Amino acid sequence: MGLALFTFQKHIFSPIFIMGAFIAIFIGRALNIYPLSFLLNLGRRDKIRGNFQHMMMFAGLRGAMAFALAIRDTATYARQMMFTTTLLIVFFTVWVFGGGTTPMLSWLHIR
Numbered sequence: 001m002g003l004a005l006f007t008f009q010k011h012i013f014s015p016i017f018i019m020g021a022f023i024a025i026f027i028g029r030a031l032n033i034y035p036l037s038f039l040l041n042l043g044r045r046d047k048i049r050g051n052f053q054h055m056m057m058f059a060g061l062r063g064a065m066a067f068a069l070a071i072r073d074t075a076t077y078a079r080q081m082m083f084t085t086t087l088l089i090v091f092f093t094v095w096v097f098g099g100g101t102t103p104m105l106s107w108l109h110i111r
Helices: 002-007 015-042 050-059 064-071 077-099 101-107
Strands: none
Touching: 015 050, 015 077, 050 077, 050 101, 064 077, 077 101
16 A cells, blocks of 8 residues: 555545545444444443444544555546545554554543
8 A cells, every 4th residue: 555655656636525535434434333332232231332432433444445446446537536535545544543543542541
């Protein structure tokens, strides 16, 4: 992934698309983590506590599979823009969320 950022010749940066994609991913993740945790907690003795749900929300945003799918076909303008957006989101989530995992665990009081 690191090489693709510098060697891919046809990056197409669309700030509105990038921000829209990031917001959509964030909302989609929230709409999965919290309701599914709630449903799982209905049948569990050991409940998934709120701080663990927040941690799953924070630490779960990565994108190796999205990157692998996006790099397969970059023939058209739209696919090149999708690839660039995917690459930027993956890098952002790995650096910011991956690097912030330890401080977030401390902040949420998770050992």
